[in-house]
Amino acid sequence: xxxxKDLSREELLQLHAKLEAEYEDAKGKGLxxxxxxxxxxxxxxxxxxxxxxxxxxxxxxxxxxGMDCRNYGIxxxxxxxxxxxxxxxxxxxxxxxIVCGNASLAIMxxxxxxxxxxxxxxxxxxxxxxxxxxxxxxxxxxxxFSVTEHFxxxxxxxxxxxxxxxxxxxEKLVSEDASIKGIWCVPKYxxxxxxxxxxxxxxxFAALKPAAEDFRxxxxxxxxxxxLYDGAQDEILDIISECEKAGSPNMVYEFASTSKVSFPGxxxxxxxxxxxxxxxMRKAMTMQTIGYDKINQLRxxxxxxxxxxxxxxxxKHADIMRPKFEAVLKVLDGxxxxxxxxxxxxxxxxxxxxxxxxxxxxxxxxxxxxxxxVVLTGAGAAFPYGSDPKDSNIxxxxxxxxxxxxxxxxxxxxxxxxxxxxxxxxxxxQAEKCAV
Amino acid sequence: xxxxKDLSREELLQLHAKLEAEYEDAKGKGLxxxxxxxxxxxxxxxxxxxxxxxxxxxxxxxxxxGMDCRNYGIxxxxxxxxxxxxxxxxxxxxxxxIVCGNASLAIMxxxxxxxxxxxxxxxxxxxxxxxxxxxxxxxxxxxxFSVTEHFxxxxxxxxxxxxxxxxxxxEKLVSEDASIKGIWCVPKYxxxxxxxxxxxxxxxFAALKPAAEDFRxxxxxxxxxxxLYDGAQDEILDIISECEKAGSPNMVYEFASTSKVSFPGxxxxxxxxxxxxxxxMRKAMTMQTIGYDKINQLRxxxxxxxxxxxxxxxxKHADIMRPKFEAVLKVLDGxxxxxxxxxxxxxxxxxxxxxxxxxxxxxxxxxxxxxxxVVLTGAGAAFPYGSDPKDSNIxxxxxxxxxxxxxxxxxxxxxxxxxxxxxxxxxxxQAEKCAV
Numbered sequence: 032x033x034x035x036k037d038l039s040r041e042e043l044l045q046l047h048a049k050l051e052a053e054y055e056d057a058k059g060k061g062l063x064x065x066x067x068x069x070x071x072x073x074x075x076x077x078x079x080x081x082x083x084x085x086x087x088x089x090x091x092x093x094x095x096x097g098m099d100c101r102n103y104g105i106x107x108x109x110x111x112x113x114x115x116x117x118x119x120x121x122x123x124x125x126x127x128x129i130v131c132g133n134a135s136l137a138i139m140x141x142x143x144x145x146x147x148x149x150x151x152x153x154x155x156x157x158x159x160x161x162x163x164x165x166x167x168x169x170x171x172x173x174x175x176f177s178v179t180e181h182f183x184x185x186x187x188x189x190x191x192x193x194x195x196x197x198x199x200x201x202e203k204l205v206s207e208d209a210s211i212k213g214i215w216c217v218p219k220y221x222x223x224x225x226x227x228x229x230x231x232x233x234x235x236f237a238a239l240k241p242a243a244e245d246f247r248x249x250x251x252x253x254x255x256x257x258x259l260y261d262g263a264q265d266e267i268l269d270i271i272s273e274c275e276k277a278g279s280p281n282m283v284y285e286f287a288s289t290s291k292v293s294f295p296g297x298x299x300x301x302x303x304x305x306x307x308x309x310x311x312m313r314k315a316m317t318m319q320t321i322g323y324d325k326i327n328q329l330r331x332x333x334x335x336x337x338x339x340x341x342x343x344x345x346x347k348h349a350d351i352m353r354p355k356f357e358a359v360l361k362v363l364d365g366x367x368x369x370x371x372x373x374x375x376x377x378x379x380x381x382x383x384x385x386x387x388x389x390x391x392x393x394x395x396x397x398x399x400x401x402x403x404x405v406v407l408t409g410a411g412a413a414f415p416y417g418s419d420p421k422d423s424n425i426x427x428x429x430x431x432x433x434x435x436x437x438x439x440x441x442x443x444x445x446x447x448x449x450x451x452x453x454x455x456x457x458x459x460x461q462a463e464k465c466a467v
Numbered sequence: 468x469x470x471x472k473d474l475s476r477e478e479l480l481q482l483h484a485k486l487e488a489e490y491e492d493a494k495g496k497g498l499x500x501x502x503x504x505x506x507x508x509x510x511x512x513x514x515x516x517x518x519x520x521x522x523x524x525x526x527x528x529x530x531x532x533g534m535d536c537r538n539y540g541i542x543x544x545x546x547x548x549x550x551x552x553x554x555x556x557x558x559x560x561x562x563x564x565i566v567c568g569n570a571s572l573a574i575m576x577x578x579x580x581x582x583x584x585x586x587x588x589x590x591x592x593x594x595x596x597x598x599x600x601x602x603x604x605x606x607x608x609x610x611x612f613s614v615t616e617h618f619x620x621x622x623x624x625x626x627x628x629x630x631x632x633x634x635x636x637x638e639k640l641v642s643e644d645a646s647i648k649g650i651w652c653v654p655k656y657x658x659x660x661x662x663x664x665x666x667x668x669x670x671x672f673a674a675l676k677p678a679a680e681d682f683r684x685x686x687x688x689x690x691x692x693x694x695l696y697d698g699a700q701d702e703i704l705d706i707i708s709e710c711e712k713a714g715s716p717n718m719v720y721e722f723a724s725t726s727k728v729s730f731p732g733x734x735x736x737x738x739x740x741x742x743x744x745x746x747x748m749r750k751a752m753t754m755q756t757i758g759y760d761k762i763n764q765l766r767x768x769x770x771x772x773x774x775x776x777x778x779x780x781x782x783k784h785a786d787i788m789r790p791k792f793e794a795v796l797k798v799l800d801g802x803x804x805x806x807x808x809x810x811x812x813x814x815x816x817x818x819x820x821x822x823x824x825x826x827x828x829x830x831x832x833x834x835x836x837x838x839x840x841v842v843l844t845g846a847g848a849a850f851p852y853g854s855d856p857k858d859s860n861i862x863x864x865x866x867x868x869x870x871x872x873x874x875x876x877x878x879x880x881x882x883x884x885x886x887x888x889x890x891x892x893x894x895x896x897q898a899e900k901c902a903v
Contacts, residue, residue: 177753
């Protein structure tokens, strides 16, 4: 296809008129579709309903060590759940794991909150400091940024690359500025680009020499086993052991959950870290709760058994998700390929595709889609303070709609990208003409 | 029986020798019993196992309004769970309720933590203040005091009476000192005394005129439906509507859970308060979590259906617990009645009996019990900082052991009370003699 950038003003005018007409047509269809959030489709949830039959009134509710999961006791997770979550995260020892409630986001929030009120391993509580900053590789996960914003933590954007965050920038900032206390990372199938950190990136993270002793890497391994393909999978190094090897075992917290393995909201979540960090956390946990839901932990252990069980299970999810990702990518390739108005990622796992429009076109594109009945994640959502400096990033979440809905939504989406791009190019041509 | 106080020195010496011999005997039995925590017995958990069959792989997981409980969505609880918990707490409207995760303690902790970092309805965050204080009616619930201690909040003891906290003291302190930001209450079948607040007490709470605008009553209605008797039950006024009527709807947070209705750790927990307070909380909750475990909320709703269902269910618990309470009370009455060395409460619900030894005898009694194989709650645990000013309060938790174990434990316990009391009286007589 001919690049839009090579079109003359007249060609652009013709094109714009044609796209405008198509868009008016599309609006007439009365679509009502949602590609905004990384939600599993109902059909994905249907494949795991057996988990609800694992524990019944006649089941044995004792752990292997004989602890009754129906009663009080064990604040940091039943041993077999620690083992399962360690395997899922690729962490060597279950001793490095605490299993909590239903959401890893809650563990991250608590970890930041606890650092605010109590500091980290004896450091000054962050709420007593004049300034606390976090590095935010972006585009990234909006809810990470919401947590830090909620606590008044200043967020500094770090550019993302296909190998992970720009480590030159990370190393420089972290070593120079003691008010930088953390960095948000989604190391595997990153949200929203689907990038996985290279071995070099992980090793450079482990080798960081932060100015702040209470600097921590918030390593949200949200998509550890969320592959789309059987053969071609991304794998990352285990940050826990890399930090140990580098002599900084306390520098990282790793988070994960089964929200997108079993049920969103009814899964189990875990944190992995050094013994010192986990002991610090346990001290607060004994104030915060008498214990998490051990019955649900037991349910997950009995159902999945081990990493093999989880991997086999995740293939069923992949079989449902893969055609959706491929359908969207096919529309993007077919309709936008060669036009030079957008680039997009082709992830091998995770829940998102990330698309870059020309600068200044994201908000308008998302608004056009919405006007015609297709809801996308708000433009800018993947950046701190909801503000994309180039206004170019759009997150596509292909999992929740049915395949049929998704194709309709993707068709409308590319039409909107083209329309807004043509408008922008026309404006530039117009501006140039005026300038002449 | 003859009061120990009327015994001569010689009689006391004889008595002491006899008790000492009995104690040595008892030690020889090698008991290993635990009356330390308010845990349901396994037999109580056995009566509710049907709840595990309510949701299976073939169940409908939609709420009445059609929301799929298996997926993301709804941060503050499914409507039918709000209704159920409102009924359980005796709160008029489900709109005043948020249903969270598995533990009310976690909601209390979060509420204090949020007040520390973000203040209350726009007030200065407590962590920015020089001094924050809480009133602690005592004896009270040790974990309440742990939460406030954890956040460095100064705790002030308020004496308890059978009608609730000494309200003259509460009114005076709260109206004079703006650094007092809260008070911990267990208004019904209080932990550990089993006292229920009188209507006058509740009304005086609602009528408080605190110096601090961000003063809040932390109303832990932990034993709302935990009656031991069918006929003779305590009932308390609804603090939410009393505070509304008194023109201070924002002054109270009420907490409850099904930890001792369904399963400890696998139940559901709720907070009730004014719309303004709940909105403030929801604002933080949207950062903290994508939602709590809706499947477990649905499980509870489908199983209990409504307050009637819960009440009927709680009678089964009462049938198991009542004989245990009565057995302990029978031993206390039979062995300590008339000796004038101890007083104890006779609760009509809840999980505890509270006993007052002579001053300075609680720690020694608990230690003696432990030495002979019976673990009680640590002496002083029911007071802020774990320190009972009179060293006289002992919390008895009769629910977890079997009836047989309990009788053995109670026998040993009264023996230890007698022995330590006789020692104390001997010491006084000795001291008097020396003085002469």
